[in-house]
Amino acid sequence: MKSVNKSILPAYKGCLSEPILPRIVFMPKNSIYPNHLHDYGEFNFCYRGVLNIQINEKHFLVPPQYGLWLPPRIEHIASNDDEVMHCSLYILSEYCDGLPTEPTILILNPLIRSILWYLQEKSVIDLTSNKDKRLLQVLVDQLSEMPKVASYLPMTNHRILKPILQFLDKEPNSSLSLPDLAKQFNTTERTLIRHSKKELGMTLSEWKQRLRIIKSLSLLDTTDYTIESIAFELGYNSASAFSSVFKKLMKMSPMELRKQLRDF
Template identity: 40%
Template structure:
């Protein structure tokens, strides 16, 4: 499925579980007061009866896998992001390429069982960006989602929303559980993952995200990811290369 820029879906829930994976671009899903993001190589698991809203701020190619409730017993009971390894990605790509909306035969059913098994073993990550219902702070967060490269200090943002730096700082800790700078850094990291996946040069990513030099961006990325942007990109290429397209043919 291809989503165009700034597409959104209303709040909804289902009797089945859903796994959302983006082959390119970043999907944002809001569950309660939390925003979860699915940059490349991460997928979001939504247990049955989870109310959520979905949106994207740039063009994205993604798939949504519906999983019957009786197959959800081995999967997490809470919303979480799952690291998508080469096997999961290959199966999803195969299903999408063949336009398989539901298992057509025994081969598809076995493939789905393998997929659920891989999902149950996948490392779970916490990559969400908390939201705030506070009128002033929510305006700041939304503006940054639109322009993550905006480097204005909290004092300037406070003036823009007719508040004070001290007030916004307290509300960040109360509503987000972190400082304003940490939240903005998380946002930039998630956007950086998507941009690097698309093949953008490190310097271009750094400038787009508000860093004055590439070295400052690389230092932030290495501190949070344990690898430089180039090392991260090479690791992705190597990992994907370890698993070819799924093939369930029989001799």
């Protein structure tokens, strides 16, 4: 069980002073926002690191380039293993029309990411400025149009899948094929395919690729390992294979993300 070294108090317990309020927060390693809810919606985006949001038994991982939308009055716990810098955008319920009615991961377009980075660089938003208010409204309008995915890296307590996912989490460089995994965990390939589609919404192969990308973020940020070294560390046969998967999921190359993090 990981040790939690810092508890962070949620912001704006009462009413919001503005319809749309951004808040940028640094979370040290192993921090946590205890279980809480808001009367307003909340959108979370990570500039660096990965945020883990727990809602009942469901976990949402929020890596850079993606965002998590939480409708009003959803109880949740937020935590992280490595350092995280994130933006929480709080939105009054009457401004949430068009946004999902369930917690969901949003795939963000370049305009949204640019606005979010602008908020971070500016650090202090002038909420009396009509220009900044319009910018925040554009951000909310854009969020309502983004593609949705149930979860970037879904988890499950399914009795067959859970031990396999735990194994892959500990051994992301494992080269075991689907038949090999089925044999090692005393099940069948067909059973794994069926339950993966039902419980995860994706194949085990896709889940493992997403896991590897999550693992690579910390290595890109906190080490000077070459892209090739990171690729081999995570079980890829070449740097090009790793870079191809990374760019498909993160919308930029590993080197581009590393530069963004180092310039942060």
